[in-house]
Amino acid sequence: MARPLHNLVKKDTPWKWDTKEQEAFQGLKNAITNAPVLCHADPSKPYFLEMDASGTALGSILSQWQGDGRLHPLGFLSESFKGAEQNYNTHDKELLAIIRSFEYWRIFLEGTLHPVTVFTDHHNLEYWKESRTFNHCHARWHLLLxxxxxxxxxCPGKQLGKPDALSRRLDHADIPPANQTMLPNPVFANVALVTPEKELQRQIEASLDQDKSLEEILQFLQNESKALPSIKRAFKDYGMEAGLLFYQGQIVVPDVGTLRTDLLRIFHDSPLAGHPGRQQTLELVSRNYYWPGIRADTYWHVDSCETCQWIRKPKYAPIPPQPLELPSRPWQHVSYDMIVDLPKDGNNNSILVIVDSFTKYGIFVKCSKKLKAPKLAELFLEHVWKRHGNAERDNLRQGQGLQ
Incomplete structure (x- = not known):
């Protein structure tokens, strides 16, 4: 509903209030001022979650059985996929829809008396716990669920019409594509400095008779009928076509001037080539060109490329993880971390865990997830330093939430 208004305030977007924006603004006013027909949640009853994911958005409905024997909605969720989420496959989009739904209605669905029934039209999700193709993203999602x-x-798709309508709203699909620069201006400027391949082939044709190592081959091709059988066998892979000398279907590049170097620059130094590695550059050059020692020349050119030397990362030996020094007395070394995103208790939604590395004695202090350094120092002063003194070493484990 608010998509036209979101698009209006994007960066570098001119302000133009039109009919579409006015309708979105009026629709938001009506949605806020009119009470939706929703039922109140009853924790003693089971919850039902109907969800669906399309190519651009997800939709879900949280419901419960009411006194009339029918499922009544407790809430609706419709949200478009953003960034890399739009590139997820169907399985991941459907699983992400479940995660977003549980996060959105966490206050209802966490710690339920009865299992929450999730209806989906993607059959493979019934076996989501048995998947053998796990990545880091899947592992994180499984921990959340x-x-x-x-x-x-x-549930077949024909029976999931309600969430299907939420995931296929036209306003979610109406996302103007962001401007993309395929090649920046400096690249086009540098391309003009590269000798075109057709021009280089004309130079190759004009320079064939200047390479003394090719004289015997060119003479053989001019008088092939008079050549001895041994000469024919030696030069059987050579041929002339359109003024160019070919070896096994590849153009022979004479050793004249900078022809070979210019050719390597086209397939390696050119901005369109992108400075590929040794083997890839060799494959690009040898598709259509040949000369004796082409492999060694290509490798030397790539290894001596100044741009590649600047970009290539130095190969330092990895430093192995070092074990922590063992303490010799209580409260000499202290480790601390936070357990975050717990149900709220006033302004507190996290626990600061402080552990003595010698005795494994733990102190648990309730706090806020947005705990900052001054407040952290106050908690240490109150619960650790006053009682046990200042530790020689403080070890922060993960530090999620600490700023």
Whole structure:
């Protein structure tokens, strides 16, 4: 609904209030001022989650059985995929829709008495825990879902019309494409400095008779019928076509001037080539060109490329992880970390965990996830330093939430 207004305030977008923006503004006013027909959640009853994901957005509905024996909605969720999420495959988009739904209605769905029934039209999600193709993203999602009691039930798409409508709203698809620069202006400027390949082939044709190592081959091709059988066998892979000398279908580049170097620059130094590695540059050059020692010349050119030398990372030996020094007395070394995103208790939604590395004695202090250094120092002063003194070493484990 608010998509036209979001597009209006984007960077480098001219301000133009039109009919589409006015309708979106009026629709938001009506949505805010009119009470939706939703039921109140009852924690003693099971929850039902209907969800669907399209190519551009996700939609889900949280419902419960009411006294009339029908499922009544408790809330609706419709959200477009952003950034890299638009490139996810169907399985990942459907699983992401479940995660977003649980995060959105976490206050209802965490710690439920009954398993939450999740209806989806993607049959493979019934076996999401048994997947063998795990990546870092899947592992993180599984950890997020581990805190919920739910079961996934397959439901044909024809029976999931409500979330399907939420995930296929036209305003989610109406996302103007961002301006993309395929090649910046400096690249086009540098391309003009590279000798065109056609021009280089004309130079090759004009320079064939200047390479003394090719004299015998050129003489053989001019009088092939009079050549001895041994000469024919030696030069059987050579041929002339359109003024160019070919060896096994590849153009022979004479050793004249900078022809070979210019050719290597086209396939390696050119901005359109992108400075590929040794083997890839050799493959690009040898597709259409040949000369004796082409491999050694290509490798030397790539290895001596100044741009590649600047970009190439130095190969330092990795430093192995070092074990922490063992303490010799209590409260000499202290480790601390935070448990975050817990149910709120006033302004507190996290726990600061402080552990003595010698005795493994732990101190647990409630705090806010947005804990900053001054407040952290106050908590240490109150709960550690006053009682046990200042530790010689403080070890921060993960530090999520600490700023």
């Amino acid at each position: 581990a805190g919920y009691n739910f079961q996934i039930v397959y």
